Amino acid sequence: MRIGEAARQLGVETHVLRHWEDRGVVVPARTPQGYRDYDEETLARLRVVRQCQQAGMSLEQIRLVMHRAADGRDAVIREHQTRVRDQLRTLERTATFLDHVLTCRHSLMSRCPGCSAYAGSG
Numbered sequence: 001m002r003i004g005e006a007a008r009q010l011g012v013e014t015h016v017l018r019h020w021e022d023r024g025v026v027v028p029a030r031t032p033q034g035y036r037d038y039d040e041e042t043l044a045r046l047r048v049v050r051q052c053q054q055a056g057m058s059l060e061q062i063r064l065v066m067h068r069a070a071d072g073r074d075a076v077i078r079e080h081q082t083r084v085r086d087q088l089r090t091l092e093r094t095a096t097f098l099d100h101v102l103t104c105r106h107s108l109m110s111r112c113p114g115c116s117a118y119a120g121s122g
């Protein structure tokens with residue numbers, strides 16, 4: 001399919017796909033006439049890129065992840081994995097805090113052990 005259709009299916013603008021191509025993240029095939037040609041495999045790769053971006057990864061990190069033979073790939077993946085797991089813990093603590101806040105009856109956060117625990121957990 002052409003770039004317009006691929007972009008539509010992904011929910012991004014066409015310039016985004018051209019940018020990812022320029023950066024060597026996902027490079028589509030070309031038709032004999034020179035048009036970009038996105039097949040299902042390429043589309044699947046683009047969806048992975050979009051997900052990784054939403055998870056806070058840079059294009060350079062994503063490029064490494066997408067290229068199995070790239071130097072330093074495992075280190076980049078492990079580093080980002082650590083970051084994501086840290087963020088997960090932060091989000092879990094926040095969800096727990098918000099649960100608590102719904103029922104907290106202390107007028108000052110500093111007087112509440114539950115609120116204080118969250119304030120000191122950062």
Ligand SMILES: [Zn+2]
Nearest residue numbers: 104112114115
């Ligand atoms: Zn509280």
